[in-house]
Amino acid sequence: MLVLLVLLLLVLGPGVASEITLELPDNAKQCFYEDIMQGTKCTLEFQVITGGHYDVGCRLEDPDVNVLHKEMKKQYDSFTFTASKNGTYKFCFSNE
Ligand SMILES: *[C@@H]1O[C@H](CO)[C@@H](O)[C@H](O)[C@H]1NC(C)=O
Secondary structure (H helix, E strand, O other), X not given: OOEEEEEEEXXXXXXXXXXXXXXXXXXXXXXXXXXXXXXXXXXXXXXXXXXXXXXXXXXXXXXXXXXXXEEEEEOEEEEEEEOOOOEEEEEEEEXX
Protein backbone atom coordinates (compact mmCIF):
# COMPACT_ATOMS: atom_id res chain seq x y z
CA MET A 1 0.00 0.00 0.00
CA LEU A 2 1.20 3.41 -0.84
CA VAL A 3 0.80 6.10 1.74
CA LEU A 4 0.84 9.75 0.85
CA LEU A 5 1.45 12.28 3.51
CA VAL A 6 1.86 15.96 3.74
CA LEU A 7 4.57 17.28 5.87
CA LEU A 8 4.99 20.77 7.10
CA LEU A 9 8.14 22.01 8.68
CA LEU A 10 8.09 25.49 10.11
CA VAL A 11 11.34 26.99 11.19
CA LEU A 12 10.65 30.24 12.94
CA GLY A 13 12.91 33.25 12.97
CA PRO A 14 14.86 34.04 9.83
CA GLY A 15 13.08 31.01 8.70
CA VAL A 16 11.79 28.64 6.22
CA ALA A 17 8.49 26.93 5.93
CA SER A 18 8.70 23.82 3.88
CA GLU A 19 5.76 21.84 2.75
CA ILE A 20 6.61 18.47 1.39
CA THR A 21 4.49 15.68 0.06
CA LEU A 22 5.98 12.30 0.76
CA GLU A 23 5.11 8.99 -0.79
CA LEU A 24 5.78 6.00 1.36
CA PRO A 25 5.46 2.55 -0.14
CA ASP A 26 4.69 -0.32 2.17
CA ASN A 27 7.41 -0.91 4.73
CA ALA A 28 9.33 2.05 3.50
CA LYS A 29 11.20 4.60 5.48
CA GLN A 30 12.15 8.06 4.32
CA CYS A 31 14.32 10.59 6.03
CA PHE A 32 15.15 14.16 5.32
CA TYR A 33 17.55 16.58 6.84
CA GLU A 34 17.35 20.19 7.84
CA ASP A 35 20.12 22.47 9.08
CA ILE A 36 18.81 24.35 12.07
CA MET A 37 20.49 26.97 14.21
CA GLN A 38 20.60 26.83 17.98
CA GLY A 39 17.63 28.51 19.66
CA THR A 40 15.38 28.26 16.64
CA LYS A 41 11.85 27.22 17.32
CA CYS A 42 10.49 24.64 14.92
CA THR A 43 7.19 22.97 14.35
CA LEU A 44 6.83 19.72 12.54
CA GLU A 45 3.42 18.65 11.43
CA PHE A 46 2.23 15.83 9.27
CA GLN A 47 -1.03 14.50 8.01
CA VAL A 48 -1.70 11.29 6.18
CA ILE A 49 -3.82 12.17 3.16
CA THR A 50 -4.66 8.86 1.55
CA GLY A 51 -6.93 6.21 2.94
CA GLY A 52 -8.33 5.91 6.38
CA HIS A 53 -6.25 3.14 7.84
CA TYR A 54 -2.71 4.09 7.16
CA ASP A 55 -0.53 4.65 10.13
CA VAL A 56 2.76 6.40 9.94
CA GLY A 57 5.64 6.44 12.35
CA CYS A 58 7.65 9.57 12.86
CA ARG A 59 11.03 10.08 14.45
CA LEU A 60 13.10 13.17 15.02
CA GLU A 61 16.77 13.20 15.95
CA ASP A 62 19.06 16.05 16.85
CA PRO A 63 22.62 16.41 15.46
CA ASP A 64 23.94 14.12 18.21
CA VAL A 65 21.41 11.42 17.33
CA ASN A 66 19.35 11.98 20.47
CA VAL A 67 15.73 11.11 19.80
CA LEU A 68 13.65 14.23 20.40
CA HIS A 69 10.35 12.86 19.31
CA LYS A 70 8.98 9.51 18.36
CA GLU A 71 5.48 8.50 17.42
CA MET A 72 4.03 5.35 16.00
CA LYS A 73 0.76 4.70 14.23
CA LYS A 74 -0.32 8.22 13.71
CA GLN A 75 -2.41 9.83 11.03
CA TYR A 76 -1.71 13.26 12.30
CA ASP A 77 0.99 14.60 14.52
CA SER A 78 2.34 17.96 15.48
CA PHE A 79 5.45 18.60 17.47
CA THR A 80 7.18 21.82 18.45
CA PHE A 81 10.73 22.01 19.67
CA THR A 82 13.51 24.50 20.12
CA ALA A 83 16.83 23.51 18.63
CA SER A 84 19.36 23.07 21.42
CA LYS A 85 22.38 23.21 19.12
CA ASN A 86 23.52 24.08 15.65
CA GLY A 87 23.47 21.24 13.24
CA THR A 88 21.58 18.91 11.01
CA TYR A 89 18.33 17.55 12.36
CA LYS A 90 16.99 14.34 10.95
CA PHE A 91 13.31 13.64 10.35
CA CYS A 92 12.23 10.13 9.47
CA PHE A 93 8.89 8.70 8.47
CA SER A 94 8.03 5.08 8.12
CA ASN A 95 5.09 3.03 6.99
CA GLU A 96 5.29 -0.34 8.68
C1 LIG B 1 25.58 28.55 15.78
O1 LIG B 1 25.67 29.16 14.53
C2 LIG B 1 25.59 30.58 14.55
C3 LIG B 1 25.58 31.08 13.12
O2 LIG B 1 26.55 30.45 12.35
C4 LIG B 1 26.79 31.13 15.36
O3 LIG B 1 26.69 32.53 15.44
C5 LIG B 1 26.75 30.53 16.77
O4 LIG B 1 27.88 30.95 17.50
C6 LIG B 1 26.71 29.02 16.69
N1 LIG B 1 26.53 28.47 18.03
C7 LIG B 1 27.29 27.47 18.49
C8 LIG B 1 26.97 27.01 19.88
O5 LIG B 1 28.16 26.93 17.83
